[in-house]
Amino acid sequence: MGRGGKGNDGRRINLLTNHFKVSVNVPDAVFYQYSVSIASEDKRAVEGKGIGRKLIDKLYQTYSSELAGKKFAYDGENTLYTVGPLPQNKLEFTVVLEDSFAKRESDNLGGGESSDRSAKRSKCSFRSRTFQVEISYAARVPLKSIFLGSKGKDKDNNAQDALRVLDIALRQTAAKRGCLLVRQSFFHDDSRNFTDVGGGVAGVKGFHASFRPTEGGLSLNRDVTTTMILTPGPVIKFLLANQNVKEHRHLDWAKAKRMLKNLRVKTNHSNMEYKIVGLSGKPCNKQFFPMRLKNRKGPDDQEQTMDITVAEYFDKHRGIELTYSAYLPCLDVGKPNRPNYLPLELCSLVSLQRYTKTLSSAQRASLVEKSRQKPPERMRNLADALRNYRYDEDPVLAEFGISLEKQLTKVEGRVLESPKLKVGNGNDCIPRNGRWNYNQRTLLQPSNIELWVIVNCHARCDTRRLSRELIECARSKGLRIEQPFLLLEEDSHMRRESPVRRVERMFQRLQEPIKNEYGRRPDLILCVLSERKNSDIYGPWKRKCLSEQGVVTQCVSPLKINDQYLTNLLLKVNLKVPTLPLGGINSLLAIEHSSRVPIIEDTPTMILGMDVSHGSPGRSDMPSVAAVVSSRCWPLISRYRASVRSQSPREEMIDALYKPVADKSDDGIMRELLFDFYLSSNGRKPTQIIVFRDGVSESQFNQVLNIELKQIIKAYQKLEGNEYIAPKFTVIVAQKNHHTKLFQADYSENVPPGTVVDSMIVHPTNYDFYMCAHAGMIGTSRPAHYHVLIDEIGFSANGLQNLIHSLCYVYQRSTTAVSIVAPIYYAHLAAKQVSQFIKFEDLSESSSGQDSTASARLVPALPMLHNNVCSSMFFC
Structure with a gap:
């Protein structure tokens, strides 16, 4: 849609941007x-x-x-x-x-x-x-x-x-x-x-x-x-770094073969470039090849050959005595039926070869630290x-x-005022520089946790100290947490078992005592993991708790236990534990607390956040996971429920919003969310729906309207039947993956939180604007780029910008304004967490023997969430 007008709220600020006229x-x-x-x-x-x-x-x-x-x-x-x-x-x-x-x-x-x-x-x-x-x-x-x-x-x-x-x-x-x-x-x-970020990358x-x-x-x-590249230099040095070993005798050559295939190398002795096709089956000093003999022909007038090892060839005919690589496999840079062997020590990786696999947690942390x-x-x-x-x-x-100006473009921005928050005991909280805290404050609606368990899968964690300090911190924030019913330590010998087996054994051990004494599920299971991210046990554990058992769980891996860490942990726990009818609430916007959110206060309005998570690079068999979160308990805009489905790999458009054929096992995402809105909003149906879509490029905007929006309308129409009255829609795409940056005119620091730009660098006709809602503490802030595709609700420019700004302050698990609206963050979290349910399964084995097209069509369905947790904010 075209731009209807420009906002004028907020104080004006002079900015520069990395656009050159x-x-x-x-x-x-x-x-x-x-x-x-x-x-x-x-x-x-x-x-x-x-x-x-x-x-x-x-x-x-x-x-x-x-x-x-x-x-x-x-x-x-x-x-x-x-x-x-x-x-x-x-x-x-x-x-x-x-x-x-x-x-x-x-x-x-x-x-x-x-x-x-x-x-x-x-x-x-x-x-x-x-x-x-x-x-x-x-x-x-x-x-x-x-x-x-x-x-x-x-x-x-x-x-x-x-x-x-x-x-x-x-x-x-x-x-x-x-x-x-x-x-x-x-x-x-x-x-x-x-x-260098480690691992040869x-x-x-x-x-x-x-x-x-x-x-x-x-x-x-x-x-x-x-971007990421393979570290150029000697091949052997790369392999040692890639496998994190100190000596070449510890190298895994099967893994090395997979890593080196199709990489380009240059030889030190001839300065020629080759592409690696594999490794030899034997080391250089035992790998023979037929060498043609100069000016010697056999009786049939064909050149004669003699078998010689690669090491012997380089020693006698090239004058190069191999050292360590004589006992290592050779690089094969030839053709399928005509190998050409090169010793490792004579080869170096060519520069600027892209690395497209997923970075490890350590690599990612190193990259962020060194590139900011x-x-x-x-x-x-x-x-x-x-x-x-x-x-x-x-x-x-x-x-x-074409000619280009050398100066950055000057642009005028506006800084919107931070919204006021309501916390416990009716107190107001006014964020400063996009941040606030719970020092001497309590949560708005704290939960009570009576029956809970700590499961320790990390040998070095002191779970007694963790539970004691967590209970003390909770008391200061208004939560009442009883002593844990059980502190369960995983047997050390079990850590060598498969992740699924470990989870099954732990549940066998904790279920019987709880069943014998309480006869019900615990309110919370706190699971202590040995790794902060990418733990093998995380996916099976979440699946067991959320899908099979219907128990809320919180995974932790504390490096150090202090008040800030425990407070952040309690913010997540309070949202998940369903001891209150609708779960706990950490804070609300003041205008939300008093039911005075403009345009939303008088008309039942559903807010949707939509995102799709794709498999890691190199895993084309991994299904994509689509997540949609919707607001509930209208007129609140801080409470959300998630619905998640799997779909074809790398598919960006969500295809499960509407199920045209009645399916008892799955009614589609929107039917599920519309029912939840109706039940949690005192029997009111949404007559306005605001859709925030993440992860799509400008070339896909029409698909969002023609595919996804149409599915939402059909789902609504099917529920209403003959009484169907079309709701009004506002559809907004939010982009973070762009290259526009905003700078204060003196370059001194990041732009203040709440900065909005809707002139000069925006699209000449379409309705878009940039907003930097968060405070950039490290590096250079990147604003979110919002594109309004349609607006049937009829927001003013000020009204829409203020609503979006406010939605960056309702992210319940944080005490800072976030860089993009909370519903999109929640959809991203839900997709990422539920995708772990199938991450530990080897899908490539299940699809072996099938062609890639057929296996791509056989998308495994995600396990459905248990009724006890499906309406909770389990994803936080």
Whole structure:
């Protein structure tokens, strides 16, 4: 939807942003789009990726006159653009590429090098490959469509295509400079930009650059960014770091083989580059290969060979005596039926090879610690990058008539006032700088916990001290917690069992005494884990408690026990334990406490938060998990319930919102949440629904409306039947994964919490704004970018911004304003926690023997939550 107006609440503040104004000297230029097809000599199609840029560069050098000297913007695959047309709509060229390699007297299968010890590699030979390149006209893209789009006059929707051309020009220039390209981010091979995070992995700092249409005109969004690469250097050093061992005799070679496959290495003795296909079955000193003998032919006129070990070959024919790697497997860099062996100690990993697997907790913590930048440092890096990149000298951008200002864009923002909170005993709490605490304060609605248990899966935790100090801290916050009924220590020998087996054994031990004495489930089980994150036992434990037993559980792994840690723990416990009819409440907004939330106070309103969690990189068989949380107990906006379903891997659109066919086992997400709203809101049905959607890009906005919103409407319509009256919807997408940063004009510190920007850098026609609701204590704050897709409810700009700002203060498990609305945070937490239910199952085994397409369709259903806990805020 278009922008209805701008807000004016809050005090005004002068800001800078990392958008740089772009001037276009040839506004009437027209981009001509051409399709590129590449074929080998035998007419087989060749994918452009990897070889495309080399071919087009060679083509331009060879046939520049036939192309009328036009500069290209080439995407590296099958599309290129020029300013103005090429001489013909269809052109065909023959392009010869020559790959250089070291001179050698004879070929062999082992080292891939000369068998003559005295051979010198001062000269190079060349192996030529011939390709047929066809360039065919596809479309015209006028540059002025960008400016027409900013005024809502781009009838042909060419604005995005024109922006794509400019972005491709940036990528092409970065590629020619040898950068690693990750979408619109570029990373140079400079060791000064590398940050070791352990495990043979490094973070490399680079820069994001993309053209954006804004209210202030075309701008270049430039930001500092980081991606992960494998640490370049000796292969053996990488393997030791990757497996966290000190000596190569402790290496797991099966694991090493999986890790090294398809990585690129460069040899120290010949400076040649290869791709690893595997490892040899034997060490270098026992791995034989047939070496061709120079100038010797057999009776059938074929070259004679002799079997020789890799170690012997390098010693006798290369003059290289292997040390430790003589007793280690070789790298195989050959072809399936023609191996080519290289000793480990002669090979180094090529730089800028991306690492796409999930980082461990330790790696992630190290990356955050080492890559964070305060605003002044980030500003310096941006200024340096802009100066070093020299956009004005870029020949392609110059051909397109593009020039760039060197100064950050000035923008006016507003700082919204922090909402007042209500805590225990009717006291008010006024946040300062987006933060508050419970010192000398009690929780608004504290729970009472009579029957609870501590299960210790961590040998070093003093559970008696933990329970004693937790009870004392709870008393000061208004909670009444009795002494734990049972302190259960896991047997040390059980820690060697599988996670599922460990959980089963622990429940067998704790169920019988509770059943004999109380005959009911405990109010809470506190489980002490040995690891803070990614514990193997976490998923099976949560599944057992929440799905099978219907018992609320809280997992902890205390490094140190102090009042702050215990207070944070109690904030979570108070929300989960269903000893009160609707669970405990830590705090409410003052306007919520007095039922005076604008627009919501008079009309039953449901607030939804929606998110989808995907499997970790490299696990394409892991199903995605969709979570939707909805507000309950209208007119409150701080209480939520979650509904979670699994769906096809990597699928972003939620497909379980509505079930058209009656299914006794699953009525669909929305039916479940609408019933809960009705029951918890004194029999009132929602006539207004506010949807907050996370995790979708701008290209998916229409899908949110055409797929997800339609499902919600159908679910509501099915419940209402013939009495259906359509509720009013407001649909808002929240994005955190963007590159716009806001800075105070003096660069000194982060922008204050509550900062809103809805001018200059926002979309020229669509309804969006930036909000930084939280206080950035470390690094540089990243504002949330909110896009209003539809607003049938009819919020004013001030009303919607104030509601969103307030929803950043209702995140019950924290005493700080959060960076994005609480319903989205809750949906993220629910999806992440329930996904652990199936994380410990080896899905790849269950799908073995099936093709990947079939296995992707067989999505395992998540275990349903037990009725005792499904309406609780178990996800906090």
